[in-house]
Amino acid sequence: MPEWPEMENYREQLAAKIAGQPIIGAEVSREKSINMDKETFIRELAGRTVWFVERRGKMLVFHLDNGKRLVLHLMLGGMIRFGGEEDLPGRSVQVAISFPNGTLSFIGLRLGYLHLLTAKEVAGKFSELGPDPFDVRLTPVRFRERFRGKRGSLKSALVDQHVLAGIGNCYADEIAFDAEVRPDARLQDLEPETWDRLYGSMRKVLREAASYGGYMEMPLSSEDTRTGGYNERCRVYDRGGEPCPRCGAAIEQGEIGGRKFFSCRSCQRDR
Structure with a gap:
């Protein structure tokens, strides 16, 4: 399962690729990987812009321009891939989000998930997590x-x-x-x-x-x-x-x- 270094590595790379980029489309092939019906999920993402990418523990948080967040937890077996269809590893894609410069594919989300949440819902979700190892308050x-x-x-x-x-x-x-x-x-x-x-x-x-x-x-x-x-x-x-x-x-x-x-x-x- 990806841990702090893996997710921080992905955060840095994704920030360079999609921060400031508009979402031009989305596809969902497994509704259990998201937290709403796929039509609503796709409609909610259409035209939104990713402002920045945050990491919290083993999760990534994509901050959207309307204040909502996409929370990703890869869990065991999950992976992400950015690029074109020719760059996919031959595994089933549960969710795909398209940007002008490429598609971010979420793969192997059988245990993991990609949830669209409000800021308040995210705060509640993370309330029981311990501090980040590099939190300035963690002396x-x-x-x-x-x-x-x-x-x-x-x-x-x-x-x-x-x-x-x-x-x-x-x-x-x-x-x-x-x-x-x-x-x-x-x-x-x-x-x-x-x-x-x-x-x-x-x-x-x-x-x-x-x-x-x-x-x-x-x-x-x-x-x-x-x-x-x-x-x-x-x-x-x-x-x-x-x-x-x-x-x-x-x-x-x-x-x-x-x-x-x-x-x-x-x-x-x-x-």
Whole structure:
């Protein structure tokens, strides 16, 4: 599932392609992927202009010139593609929105969705999300406070969207590795300096991953050569059995609450 870096990468690319562009048409082949009947959805979008593209956690928000917003959550299996029909990857398109310079296709939205909402509805939808990892109000002290009173493993807390918005399986492991702490470490055992390292590692890893287009190799367009560039730079995620890039010991794979995790038992500590 796309996480903070993947969606930030898409946001940057889409902002350059469609911000300020009018919508000249829309098609819907799967009504369950939207939140109204398709005739109303298409009519509501006709002639509207995308003012700017925002990211909130793992979601994208397309701000329209009439104050409404399109909220996209790709979930598992979803992807987006911008260009002509010849640029499509051969999978079914659930929704397509056309602009003068190309069509934005929403693909594989079986679990994901594209909803047209008012500003108030969006605020309500996001009200239970935790802060963005780069929220200016999320200081190291407030970062630690987000986990106060919680029990269980570090990874389970990092991927909880009510705690922080945008981190998933891949980057929880990468952040823990960078901070030299095990993903299955118990929250209540972590030392103050470990929390400081986690805060710094979170920002470092997410920023670096976004600069390389994230780890998921799903390019936005035919000329997109950045998306997926972080996959080969992952230190531990999906690297079970490979040597640790820090100490050389074998990277191990485990499971926490049904989620797999990857770590180095030799150089990642439990507190």
